[in-house]
Amino acid sequence: MDRAEKAVDYLNADYGVRSWLLTRDHKRIAILYLLSITVMFMLGSVFAVLIRLELLTPAGDVVQADTYNKLFTMHGIVMIFFFLVPSIPAVLGNFLLPLMIGARDLAFPRLNLLSWYVYMVGAAFTLWAVITGGVDTGWTFYTPYSTTASHTNVLATAVGIFITGFSSILTGVNFIVTIHTMRAPGMTWFRLPLFVWAHYATSLIMILGTPVIAITILMLGLERAFGIGIFDPALGGDPILFQHLFWFYSHPAVYIMILPSMGVVSEIITCFARRRIFGYSFIAASSLAIAVFGFLVWGHHMFTSTQSVYAAMVFSVLSFAVAVPSAVKVFNWTATLYRGSITFEAPMLFALGFIGLFTIGGLTGLFLAALGLDVHVHDTYFVVAHFHYIMVGGALMGYLGAIHFWWPKMTGRMYPEAPARISAALVFVGFNLTFFPQFILGYLGMPRRYHAYPEEFQVLNVMSTTGASILGVGYLVPLCYLIWSLWRGRVAEANPWGAAGLEWRTNSPPPTENFAATPIVEEEAYAYPLKEPEVV
């Protein structure tokens, strides 16, 4: 490629801080999000490191119990609300959605920029809460602990989460409207990439669930700040109502985290197996089914919270039902791999890792949905291991796979393949070593949220901390070589993977308007096998 004729793209179209802070280009906003959530991820990781250090020994010696409470609370809040929920939608969804459907931008570019500022204001409140002493209620903010008992910065954190919720809502509204109204000619609903379907389902959860957590947090804040006691038992208020409202959002929020990753896996698997997806419409429909079922299972977080046994039975059955669309996806991915000409580039390693870890996370979810078994493992490390398999093993693996897969499109540079494969292996091994022992710990009865534990649990905890160190290295390595690749990476052509999808038909990185001319779509998604990419 002739470097002298470097095309104008979204990165070099304009220069200066101002051109970034006032941009309305979905691709630049995606980069702003990428930087912000990376900082939040590192912050959340620091808390995780301290938690694992404390749990290296049975005695509570590294930190006091109060500090430990704050550590796991801040770890959860930062990782969930400020990293996982925005991770794939706000970075890759933002960047790719218009490209994938052949649009010039999202429907509401100014709202998109506003969503980033809203996120930043929310993050600022939360950081302020961290700096001035942290919160110790657990990320769940259960009342009356969060309203009357806790003497920590509940209010500042609640305000931060309340505000950040609106960034989710704005993103969700923007995605839904964009997918409905901005598709290129010929891009029918059943030609949409499954990444887009996954984001459509995610956006539905964002717009239906997030306002409920917003109002719940608002009620909590009113009670704490002004004594407007809606959950106060002294007035006849019901703290369990808080749990219902909280989980009405926070269970579907798990699907906000995992559905985009599932979309990513569908893209990566097809590309590196050179096969069209098996069961396109089933995968698309299963995303919507997960979004719908997701709203009907929140009670499985409350099997031990004085819920009526009949309600619990219904929630249990519905929770089992979520396994069906999840399994549909896993089986279809497996069938796509069958007889594919598979290559193992780093994104594929992350995607395959996702399938394995998500399957374990999903199957252990069935243990927890079973009424009798849940009483035994409720609030133990079994639960901790289960949701980390979904959120870290699933969502984060998908995120890393996506970052690698679309890195050439986002930056115009290839990442170095060898260290990327090593990091994928490190993450997979480190992750399993960290969290698999926790299943056993939980089953043996080690409760979550304690900073000290009986001595017989030490071996498994040492394994877990060792795994966490490997996992940490697995995250640091990509940070180094991805930054390195910005200057020294091989220049990427438009379609380095020979992938299908409109985003690969434009330059890497794309121009500000995405396409020289609006593309016209004449074939289904995943029209593999493609010819070898032409060398320009």
Add this chain to the structure above:
Amino acid sequence: MSSRTSTVAHQFDDAEQQRNASTLGIWVFLVTEIMMFGGLFTAYVLYRSSYPEAFAAASHHLNATLGAANTIVLLSSSLSMALAVRASQVGSRWGTVAGLVVTIVLGCIFLGVKGYEYASKFEENLVPGPFFDLPGAEPQSELFFSLYFAMTGLHAVHMVIGVGVLATLVVMALRRRFDADYHNPVEIGGLYWHFVDIVWIYLFPLLYLLGRH
């Protein structure tokens, strides 16, 4: 047609696509609003059914006359809003401005009356918190007033935002930004205003009228 291309943002192909997108956008946003108020309505339904006597007794301390007057004010404002939208559709600039200004004035009257009601609750020690004092009442009556302030307060915040939106529309109309071909912002502002109005249509009977003899 070419003179109108300036009102079509760069990401859209034509005015119709832009119109469809913004209309769908406001409807999707209103769905989130329904879910948001839904949390409060859920709490209300739960507590009302748990403590019907306490709630009925507490609701007697609300001024139903003022509430009814405010309902009439708000319904009238929806009429003037609808007239403003109609005027914008037929390209009547002054009709649009007049409709919007009347709507703003009615909205401010509503907020004024609401403010007076709040003030009298402070005087009567009916604001939840350390100074709440309702002699002879059950403790759940404070729960009623908690919900009263949370629900009407959130509604009032939406009213204030609505007045701001309408004021922006007035400025835009005066600057000749709308005509018979391009008036979508007025319609969107109207949909938001009607939504806020409809929320009150539920709040008024639930808080002021239910259980009253």
